[in-house]
Amino acid sequence: MRNYSLSKRVLVTGGAGFLGSHLCERLLALGHDVLCVDNFFTGTKDNIGHLLGDWHFELMRHDVTFPLYVEVDEIYNLACPAAPIHYQFDPVQTTKTSVHGAINMLGLAKRIKARILQASTSEVYGDPKVHPQTEEYWGNVNPIGLRSCYDEGKRCAETLFFDYHRQHKLAIKVARIFNTYGPRMHPNDGRVVSGFIVQALRNDPITIFGEGTQTRSFCYVDDLIEGLVKLMATPEDVIGPVNLGNPGEMTVLELARRIVELTGSRSRFVHKPLPSDDPVQRQPDIRLARQALGWEPSTGLDAGLQRTIDYFRGRIGAS
Ligand SMILES: NC(=O)c1ccc[n+]([C@@H]2O[C@H](COP(=O)([O-])OP(=O)(O)OC[C@H]3O[C@@H](n4cnc5c(N)ncnc54)[C@H](O)[C@@H]3O)[C@@H](O)[C@H]2O)c1
Numbered sequence: 575m576r577n578y579s580l581s582k583r584v585l586v587t588g589g590a591g592f593l594g595s596h597l598c599e600r601l602l603a604l605g606h607d608v609l610c611v612d613n614f615f616t617g618t619k620d621n622i623g624h625l626l627g628d629w630h631f632e633l634m635r636h637d638v639t640f641p642l643y644v645e646v647d648e649i650y651n652l653a654c655p656a657a658p659i660h661y662q663f664d665p666v667q668t669t670k671t672s673v674h675g676a677i678n679m680l681g682l683a684k685r686i687k688a689r690i691l692q693a694s695t696s697e698v699y700g701d702p703k704v705h706p707q708t709e710e711y712w713g714n715v716n717p718i719g720l721r722s723c724y725d726e727g728k729r730c731a732e733t734l735f736f737d738y739h740r741q742h743k744l745a746i747k748v749a750r751i752f753n754t755y756g757p758r759m760h761p762n763d764g765r766v767v768s769g770f771i772v773q774a775l776r777n778d779p780i781t782i783f784g785e786g787t788q789t790r791s792f793c794y795v796d797d798l799i800e801g802l803v804k805l806m807a808t809p810e811d812v813i814g815p816v817n818l819g820n821p822g823e824m825t826v827l828e829l830a831r832r833i834v835e836l837t838g839s840r841s842r843f844v845h846k847p848l849p850s851d852d853p854v855q856r857q858p859d860i861r862l863a864r865q866a867l868g869w870e871p872s873t874g875l876d877a878g879l880q881r882t883i884d885y886f887r888g889r890i891g892a893s
Contacts, residue, residue: 583607583645585688587638587679588652590617592758593693593751596799597650598622602630604803609646613637616655621758638675639667642682648806649690651679654728656695657763658721658849665723672727673734680738683745691747691806692735694815696856697725698750706823706857709750709815720849732815739813747805747812752819752858756795756878757885767792767879770830771886774839784848786827791857793820794878797871804867812866819858820871836879 584601588594589610594617601608602625609632610622625631636642638653654671655661661668676692683690699707700715715725738744755767762772773780801818827843834841863869 595621676731748814794873817858
């Protein structure tokens with residue numbers, strides 16, 4: 575039985591995307607009314623089709639670079655393409671989505687006195703000189719490179735969140751999300767986990783950029799969503815930024831080998847030059863999340879990869 579006294583009206587921008595669709599699912603399961611807003615740039619109706627029959631779920635096609643007038647209690651601002659090939663497709667629109675999108679959602683939150691959470695990113699640390707990255711680190715970001723539309727857009731969005739908090743006493747939460755993977759990732763977005771799995775399932779050559787010695791930390795989507803929901807539920811004085819990710823670090827080559835093993839693939843490895851501004855090392859320090867949210871990832875890499883492989887097997891019809 576739904577408990578109306580605890581139920582909230584929650585807006586999820588970018589709700590038809592990879593993370594957004596899992597977040598909508600989780601919020602519905604918690605008994606909330608969910609309004610999913612998306613312009614379907616990278617998100618799809620397939621990601622949320624199974625939710626459309628739920629009376630408590632509502633879908634609105636809308637671009638967050640334009641103002642939005644709705645009545646909700648909480649806002650999760652996830653709208654923004656996250657994969658380099660997607661955010662570099664129209665870099666001006668990417669910056670607009672982060673910056674105008676933040677201004678519009680913060681303006682909405684201010685008007686209706688809603689709590690608002692920003693899906694920021696580990697990319698605000700750029701190519702970090704501090705390892706692992708703590709929230710105090712200011713980052714090492716190229717302001718004029720190919721990735722800057724995303725990195726600087728997200729940094730500016732954080733600035734706006736903190737200024738709305740200081741200037742207008744808005745209840746904000748900023749999560750710095752590190753690499754997350756799982757079912758509903760885009761099959762062709764060039765990100766390592768999805769890319770390697772699709773190539774492995776098709777027995778195609780697996781593309782490794784550089785020597786594959788660059789490290790990444792991979793968080794399973796269910797863990798990440800739990801972190802976002804816990805952060806939203808913290809007392810008003812917990813505003814972040816809070817790193818959310820899995821501190822288990824591995825090289826890209828190790829990940830590729832693991833995926834080949836789990837899929838039983840016959841794929842070989844091919845090496846290509848590193849893209850510009852590709853970070854060498856990325857690993858979250860999650861002490862703050864552990865202490866302030868009582869959160870840490872609990873899904874092991876093999877378990878998470880297996881669920882993701884099963885999803886892609888179904889999607890691309892590979893055996
Ligand atoms: N997946 C990760 O590993 C990761 C890591 C760090 C940060 N993040 C952040 O989390 C959020 C979600 O990422 P994701 O991996 O689910 O990406 P995604 O591309 O799957 O989802 C983004 C969603 O936003 C929508 N969108 C884009 N521009 C929009 C606009 N102007 N108006 C309305 N909707 C718009 C897209 O259609 C899509 O549904 C992003 O803000 C991203 O920066 C993700």
